Amino acid sequence: MSAPMEEEEGLAGAVLKELQQVAEKFKDEDEEDAFISPYAHLEKSAVLQEARIFHDSVSVRENPRKCCTVIAQLLHLQNTGQFLSSTEATEVFFGVTKLFMSDDASLRRMVYLFIKEVAETCNPDDVIIVTSSLTKDMTCDVDLYRANALRVLARIIDSAMLGAIERYVKQAVVDSSGQVSSAALVSSIHLFDNAAENAVVVKRWIGEVQEATASPNQMVQFHAMQLLYKIKSNDRLGVSKLVQQFSTRNSLKSPLALVCLIRYASKLLHDEVAEGRLGDGYQTGSSICTIGYSFLESSLKHKSEMVIYEAARGICSLPQAQAQDINPAITVLQMFLSSPKPATRFGAMKILASISNSQPRLVAKCNEDLEALLSDPNRSIATLAITTLLKTGSENSIDRLLKQISAFLTDIADEYKITVVKSLQRLCFTYPNKHRILVGFMSNFLREEGGFEFKKTIVNSIVTLIKAVPETAESSLLHLCEFIEDCEFTMLSTQILHLLGEMGPTTSAPARYIRFIYNRVMLENSAVRAAAIASLAKFAASCPSLRASILTLLKRGMEDEDDETRDRTTLLISVLEDAMEKNPYVAPSEDEIDPENLPKDEPVAGDSAAYVLLDGMPVSFDKLRRSLEMYQNTPGAMDTADSLTFSSLPVVEDVPEETTSTHEMDDLGLGEIPSNEPIKEKVDPAAAVYAIPELASLGRAFRSSTAVPLTESETEYVVTCIKHIFESHIVLQFTVQNTIDDQRLENVTVMLEGGEDLYEITGEIPAESIKYGETANTFTVLQRNDDVPIEANAFASTLHFNVVQVDPASGEDESDAFEEEYPLEDLEISTADYMAKVSVPDFRKAWEGIGNDNEVLEKYALSFKSVEDAVTAVINLLGMQSCDGTGSVKANTGKPHMLHMSGIFIGGKAVYARAQLAMQGDSGVVLKIAVRSEDENIPRMVADCIR
Amino acid sequence: MAFTSVIPPLLPKVDAILVLDGEGNRLAGKYYGDFLTSTTSSSSRAAMSTGDDSKPASANVTVEDLRASFERQLQAKIQGIAARSDAAEVVTVMGKTAVFCGGMAMGASPSGVGGDVRVVHVGPNTESELLLAYLCEGMYDALSNLMGGQTDRNMVLDNLELVFLLIDEHCDGGVILEVDGAKLSSSVLLRDDEDMVADAGAGESAPQGAAPSTTGMRGMGNGFGMQGGDISIAQAFRQAKQQLIAGLQADGM
Incomplete structure (x- = not known):
């Protein structure tokens, strides 16, 4: 009975005490009107004013709590974007250094934090002044001080000072306190990254670091592991020993350290395979590969999910892995799919999704679990599950899948829908037979709510499918027609109208599209109306049977209020009337029609409407522009009196389009990183030749080859050659780079031998002088014998030059020039x-x-x-x-x-x-x-x- | 092989640690490295020059803008999702993996435990989600410890310095320093691990913790404004207020 009484009394006492405190607090705050957080509505100037307290030694000693609050307020300012300017920061910084006078632990802790935060903003010379205080703390016997002082020091120190305190850091690495040891290791990791000089010092501590990996403290193991790998990362043998050692000894207890080790092991395996040392598989091949793989596989049985996951991911990303290598990993990932933790499900799903790109059959056994994930509350997981299922599912399961997806798609964000649509498109490539149901499915979504990006993706998918699977064309076009009946996006409407004009006339019944297009002329904004008119023009030009009726429709467009639309209409009408007069359309008479063999509805040869409206420009606008630019750049071209025709313009070559490979991110449906690379301006490669006055008489270059290397890329002199082909000459432009720091090359030429039947060397323009690190051009001109048929020729080529030895430091000459030759690889001029x-x-x-x-x-x-x-x-x-x-x-x-x-x-x-x-x-x-x-x-x- | 982009960074690193309130305002946070600045064009930077005189400051303004926009996108995705402290949720924002704990709606949990504040760990999209979740759960655990179980906006704001210290003890320049929630909170409160064990026993009988400490560390710990238990003045005040309100509501029913 008495015990509870006592407890109650104790409790009551505590409550009383608490209430007193609350009352006190209230009193304090009554003056400030209400309870206001010390961090609400902070003004930078006010806080800076407050910070003067740091200079007052009495209040620092008496009221450390107040100083703490001010520092925290300063940090909060930083955090809310009210940054201190450099002068302000320096001033506050000096104030803070005074706080080292106080012995208050929590204040000291805030001081450390502040120095780290502000060190970047201040002048490094100012920051150095705290070094002595920090060094003192670092050598004291309070673990907390030592650990924190170490971490701060690592931020502000330079290599000279590092040498001075090296002894202490080295000791700290193997300190009995885990906190100090971790701090020392983490600081070393930062030091290692900061500067090469520091890295050299850190490397000397490898013995201590090695010792720290055996620490009973798990975090110390983890940090020691990271630093050890950093030190050894450039030493292949060292890394493979590290992996072998730790994977067999089984001494690491920290799951984080094991995660690291697994990453190192899989990196090692990647490197081994890249060097072609895989042998005959991960389970039977070379010893390093088998050790690495068996470590990964055994880690699949670890008790920490994090480690298992890392191992599974390592295995799944192995290059050239066979099914039997990956299967154990898939089995654990399959179990992860039903984990209660979203992160686990997400991670497992991500790996499975990426495997399903290359080896869908391996993932197929998880299909049941994947279907269960379709209802996952985390939409990213559900979307990944869908896209994966669409890859792993068989043709028979498509219908069932689509049913599930349609329920799912209605309640997810657009970006997920886009991912799903893209997978549907891929699926249609795989199973073209299913095109009807898949395209129908996609076009259903066109009619539902959705943003521009989503609609655009669907339209693009359908258009891609029309091109890839021609059977889809007619039904897809009708779907699109229905879509533009009620489409709020001008860009999509015009795109579809253009497509209709291209594809519609060649379908089995072009007439049925006319109504849809004409509706646009009546109902839409001016851009769409103009597009619709242009589309009608295509129909009229390709199908003479429709001309009369289209003409009637067009006449109503003459009244259009928009200039562009009216202009297009007027042009079209006049072209059509003209053509109909010349080649009137004669409908095949009833009895001549053979239902089996309908005459083709196409314009007669030489039809003017077809010529004007259907034939495109002989070159694209882009090419025409480039061609004209090249023409302008040619010496003398602008002075001739010849008229400019297409045939006299320079030839513009097609540049290979950079294939936009489907990014991995795409497949995962996890949002894309927009890349806005500037479009590269194409420079005329022959510009270098035109710049040489002696070569101006050759006229215009017909084409220029890409640069062909004539040496390895890491030799003393790096030479590449560009072949500029002229009407009856070839100019060889050799680009020479000098990579020897104590030489200057003079009078550089390239001598060629061979091909005497076809070519004659008629000129050389040497490069006068090439200093170290510079590149310069030397030209050789060949005249081609027009009577001999062109065939491939190989030239033995050598670089000729005079060498002058120079002092690399001062750049002064140290010797007279002497002649030198350097053999190059054969140069080939092919047809x-x-x-x-x-x-x-x-x-x-x-x-x-x-x-x-x-x-x-x-x-x-x-x-x-x-x-x-x-x-x-x-x-x-x-x-x-x-x-x-x-x-x-x-x-x-x-x-x-x-x-x-x-x-x-x-x-x-x-x-x-x-x-x-x-x-x-x-x-x-x-x-x-x-x-x-x-x-x-x-x-x-x-x-x-x-x- | 197409898997190259799946290879994780060799050293586990986080790009940012954020403490956000229910509306997505950053209460505290730290960005490591320059992952936001590297993905943006310089044009926005030029447009954002403020009248500030010093160069680093004006550069920082844009960084701050980028962070704000990142956080807006993040908030759009995590809004309305509550993650238990032992099962962090995952989203992807601007190509980054973000893992978070917390975000209970106000008053959702009857026990008064939890709150609207979220702890978010942001990492590169090749980083293991499980690893990030492990980190996030550890830090969230420590945060609820420090806040006496109440991780709501006001509580966190009132104890902001603890949060700053927590982030600093948890992660140093992007390298994970400590994950264990109990260890984290005890080092934020300037206590040694051994002390903490003793404390757990002593906490009941001597809530005032007035006994002068022998280690010196403890004594200084008190100077921090922490009374013997884990409750600061502000925390006590909040709890008292909440209990009062709860009582009133119960009466009104």
């Missing part, structure tokens, strides 16, 4: 160098237009392992541009691949080539190639390129 990669808008038309008068047919047996390799090689050998997307090979169709190529040969002659490639046996490709050109000699020269 392909004379070929400009230029695509044609319509290959078939061009091919048939040029006729087979000069056709050359050849058949070759090439030794390539795949058709893809052969296609790439043929394109490179000929130096031509692949057309109609035939440059990429569709996977495993079994049929021979048709490759269409076009180009312009020196002299402005168009060249077209058609090649058929087929596998023969395991390592042979049969190539049949036909080359046509307007010139009789060129096809032979081109066909001979194949070797």
Whole structure:
């Protein structure tokens, strides 16, 4: 009975005491009107005023609490964006240094914190003054002081001072207190990163660090592990020993340290594989690989989820891993999928999603768990589950999946929907048979609520599918037509109208699209109206049967209030009326119609409307602009009186488009990082030649090759060569870099030998002087013998120059010039160098237009392992541009691949080539190639390129 | 192989640690390295020059803007999601993985434990979510310890210096220093681990903690304004107020 009484009394006492405090507090705050947090509504100037208290030694001693609050207020200012200027910071900083006088522990702790926060803003010379106070703290016997002083010191110290305190830090690394030891290790990690000189010092402590890995304190193990790896990271052997040692000894207890070790192990495995030392697999191959892999695999059985996850991720990211290597990891990840922790589910899902990109079959066994995740409250997880399922699911399960998705899609944010739509698009590529249901599914979402990005993604997906799977075209176009009936986004409407104009006329019933398009003319804003008129124009031009009715519709557009729309309408009407007068449309009479064989509804040859409205420009605007710029840059071009025509303009080559590889982030559906790289301005490579007055007489360069290296990239003199092809000359531009610091090169030229039949060296422009680290150009001019057919030639080339020894420090000459030679790799001038990669808008038309008068047919047996390799090689050998997307090979169709190529040969002659490639046996490709050109000699020269 | 982007950073590092209130305002926080500045164009920087005289300050203003916009996007994603202290939630913001604990709606938990404040750890998207969650749960644990179980906006604001110290003890320049919640809170309160064990026993009988400490550390600890238990004046005041309100509400029913 008495015990509870006592307890109650104690409690009552405590409550009383508390209430007294509260009352006191109230009294204090009554003056300030209400309870206000010391951090609310802080003004920088007021706090700075308060900070003067630091200079008052009495109040520092008597009222350390007040000083703490002021420091915290200063930190809070920093934190809310009211930064101190450099002068203010320095002033406060000096005040804070006075606080070292106080022995109050919590104040000291705040002082440490403040110095770290402000050290970056202050002048480093000012900061140095606290070093002595800190060093004193570092050597005292209070662990808290030592640990914190160490951490602060590491921020402000330079290498000279580091030498002075090295002894203490080294001791601290192996200190019995975990706090001190950790602080020393972490500070060393920072020091190691800060400056190379510091890193040298830290490396000397490797013995102590090694000892610290055996500490009973887990955090110390973790920090020691990180530092040890940092010290050894450049030493391959050291790292592999580190991994072997710790993975077999099993001495690490800290899960964080193990996570690190797993990362080091998988990095090591990556490096081993990259160097080609995998042997025959992770479980039976070279010893390092087996040790590394078995460590990862055994870590899958660790008790900490974090470690298991790291091991699973390590295994799944192994290059060239086989199914049996990855399977154990997938099994644990599958268990993670039903974890109560969102982070665990998310992590596991992320790995599985990335594996499903390359090896969907391995992930398929998790399908049931994935379906359960569709209802996960964390939407990122659910989205990842969907996209993964769409990759791993079989064709049969698509319908069921779609049903589940449609329920899911209605209540997630747009960015997740976008990810799902992209996966649907990929799925449609995999199973083209399912296109009807998939496209239908996507177009359902077009009609639902959604932002611009989401709608745009769907439209783009549908358009991509129309191009990739032609069967989808007609139904997709109708879906899109319905969409623009009620579309609030002008950009999408115009895009779709343009697409309709392109695709609509070739469908089985073009007339049914007219109504949709004409509705736009009546109901939309001016941009859409103009687009709709342009679209109608395409229909009218391609289908003479529709012209009369379209003309009627168009007449109403003459009244349009928008200039652009009215202009387009007027132009269209006049073109159409003109064409109809010349070639009136005659409908096939009833009895002549054979339902099996309907006559094609297409314009007659030479139809003026078709010519005006359907034929595009011979070159794109972008190319035309570049071409004109090149023309302007050519010496003398602006002075001639010749009129400018398309044929007299310089040839602009197609630049290979940088393939925008689907980013990994995309697949994970985790938001994208917008990359706004500036568009590279294309510089005319021949500008360097035009700048040389002696070469101006050569005229305009037909084309310039890319830079060909003639040396390894790390030799004494690095030489590359650009071949500029002129009408009857070749200018070789050698770019020479001098990488020897005690030499200057003078009078540098490149001597060539070989190819005497075809070429004659007619000139040289040496580089006068190349200092260390500089690059300069030397030119060699070859004249081509027009009578000899062009063929590949190899030139033995040597660099000739005079060397002057210089003192690298002062740059003064130390010797007289003496002659020197330096052998370069052979330079090759092939037929392909004379070929400009230029695509044609319509290959078939061009091919048939040029006729087979000069056709050359050849058949070759090439030794390539795949058709893809052969296609790439043929394109490179000929130096031509692949057309109609035939440059990429569709996977495993079994049929021979048709490759269409076009180009312009020196002299402005168009060249077209058609090649058929087929596998023969395991390592042979049969190539049949036909080359046509307007010139009789060129096809032979081109066909001979194949070797 | 396509997996290269999955390779985690070799040294586990966090990009930022944030303590946000229910509306997403940053109460305290620390960004490590320059992950926000490296992804932005310099044009915004030029546009943002303030009348401030010193160069670093004007550069900082833009950094602050970037952080604010990052935090806005973060808040948009985590709004309304509450994460238990032992099961951190994950979202992805601007290509970064953000893991957080906390965010209980006000008055949602009857016990008065928890609060609207969230502890957010931001890491590169290749960093292990589990690792970040481990860190976040550790720090959140320490924060609730320090705040007497009440991690709401006002409580945290009133004890901001503890929060600053907590972040500093938890992470040093992006390198994890300590994760264990109990160890973290005891080092913020300037107590040795051994002391803490003794404290747990002694706390009941001597709540005033008036006995002069032998270690010197304890004595200084008191100077911090901490009374024997874990409760500061401000905390006591808050709790008393809340109990009062709860009592009144109960009466009114």
